[in-house]
Amino acid sequence: MVGYDSSESSESSSISLTLENYSTLVNAFKETHEEANWLALYNNRHKGLNSWLENKVSQLEEDLINLKTDFECL
Numbered sequence: 001m002v003g004y005d006s007s008e009s010s011e012s013s014s015i016s017l018t019l020e021n022y023s024t025l026v027n028a029f030k031e032t033h034e035e036a037n038w039l040a041l042y043n044n045r046h047k048g049l050n051s052w053l054e055n056k057v058s059q060l061e062e063d064l065i066n067l068k069t070d071f072e073c074l
Helices: 002-073
Strands: none
Touching: none
């Protein structure tokens, strides 16, 4: 009976340790998931800004070419 009690104690100890590990993993996953969502939003915002800046650069390059042409004509 003593052996039964010690094995039962070790099983409950390992189960609680497993539940503790599971809880730790779940919390770490939730934090990582929240961070990933934030980074996705941050990345999308910067993609939009990057597209706008690329369009602005293209427009300014065209303006520069037109101004050079006008200058050469003068």
